[in-house]
Amino acid sequence: xDTQAAISGEIDGIHRDSDVEETQPRLDFAPYRSSVLRxxxxxxxxxxxxxxELVAPVFGHSDVxxxxxxxxxxxxxxxxxxxxxVVGRVLDGDGRPVRGQLVEVWQANAAGRYIHKRDQxxxxxxxxxxxxxxxxxxxxxxxxxTTIKPGPYPWRNHENxxxxxxxxxxLFGSEFTQRMVTQxxxxxxxxxPLDPILQAVTQQSARDRLVARYDHEVSxxxxxxxxxxxIVLTGTHATWMEPSDGAGDEHx
Numbered sequence: 001x002d003t004q005a006a007i008s009g010e011i012d013g014i015h016r017d018s019d020v021e022e023t024q025p026r027l028d029f030a031p032y033r034s035s036v037l038r039x040x041x042x043x044x045x046x047x048x049x050x051x052x053e054l055v056a057p058v059f060g061h062s063d064v065x066x067x068x069x070x071x072x073x074x075x076x077x078x079x080x081x082x083x084x085x086v087v088g089r090v091l092d093g094d095g096r097p098v099r100g101q102l103v104e105v106w107q108a109n110a111a112g113r114y115i116h117k118r119d120q121x122x123x124x125x126x127x128x129x130x131x132x133x134x135x136x137x138x139x140x141x142x143x144x145x146t147t148i149k150p151g152p153y154p155w156r157n158h159e160n161x162x163x164x165x166x167x168x169x170x171l172f173g174s175e176f177t178q179r180m181v182t183q184x185x186x187x188x189x190x191x192x193p194l195d196p197i198l199q200a201v202t203q204q205s206a207r208d209r210l211v212a213r214y215d216h217e218v219s220x221x222x223x224x225x226x227x228x229x230x231i232v233l234t235g236t237h238a239t240w241m242e243p244s245d246g247a248g249d250e251h252x
Contacts, residue, residue, distance in 0.1 A: 031196035034157070040243075064102070069135035071105075071147040079129035081110025081148035083224040086184070086212065089141040090171065093235025097141025102172040104134040105145055112151030112165075121153050146224065152191060164191040164198065169231065180241040184229050185211045201240050210240055 072079055090098040108114050108131060111123035115130055129148060137143050150165045166183045173179070185198065192198055192207075201207045209232075218226020231239045 029196060029200035031158075031199065064134055064136050066135070068133050069143075069145050071107075071129070071131065071133045071145065074128040074130065077128040079109065079126050079148050081126075081129075081151075083146070084149050084227060085144060085146045085218055085220075085224050086167065086227045086229060087142065087144045087215070087218055088212075088229040088231060090137050090143065090231045090233065091141055092233055093238065097137070097139065098233065099137060099139050099141060101137040101141070101143075102134065103137060103143045104132070104170040104172075105147070105167050106132045106170075107147065107167045108150040108153055108165075110148050110151050112153030123151070123153070149186070152189075157196060162191055162194070164189040164195050171231065171233075180233070182231070182239055182241045183210060186227070187211055187213060206240055209237065 067073060072083060090101050090103065092098055106114075108119075109123075109126040109129045111126070113119055113121045113123040113125060115125060131150075133145055133147065135143050135145065147167070150167060152162050152165050155161050155163055164185055166185050168181065168183055170179060170181045183197075185192070198207060198210065201210070212227040212229035215226040215228040218228060220226070233239070
């Protein structure tokens, strides 16, 4: 049996053994090897917010420039790769818009490499792409980012392991302790069944909610392709969020 078949079998075996599929990821999902070593082992305790922070974040239009949502605007030239626009809405569990939410994104470049000293992938860096951006949601909860489609990249979880192309999303609430992080994936990626991070979300419908869909109305003639991806913060249709201990960071 080859390595990919072995990984697929291991993941499939865990799915079959599950009595109830979960909408949120397992913290000790065996195929995602570092999660077994790093997941919390003690009961959670409520922390006094005043002991954690003295002030709440204040994000106004003077703090976040609209140009920060366009990751293709870089000094010296244009980035290499497929230009895309990702739009969507941030909603609560009842479908109501979450206004004024700080949304941050970071991603690899078109070759699948991050501008980070710990990224040792043998792929070229793009001098005209930093891979980071942010915006505030509008009154209808909407956000929009213009960027380059990231490439897949190898990681050291197992032999011949590759992460599907994805964009990291971070959302802030009214306090610094109210930060949630998740990942958005691209439709039709053949690496989905082989990715332990995505497969840690054992419910298929929950995994499907992490995948953006193509939106022809967002695409622009001879310029970019459009994708739509909504983020639901609570309820049965909530978007999967990474564990707060950082176990979702495959570079750690």
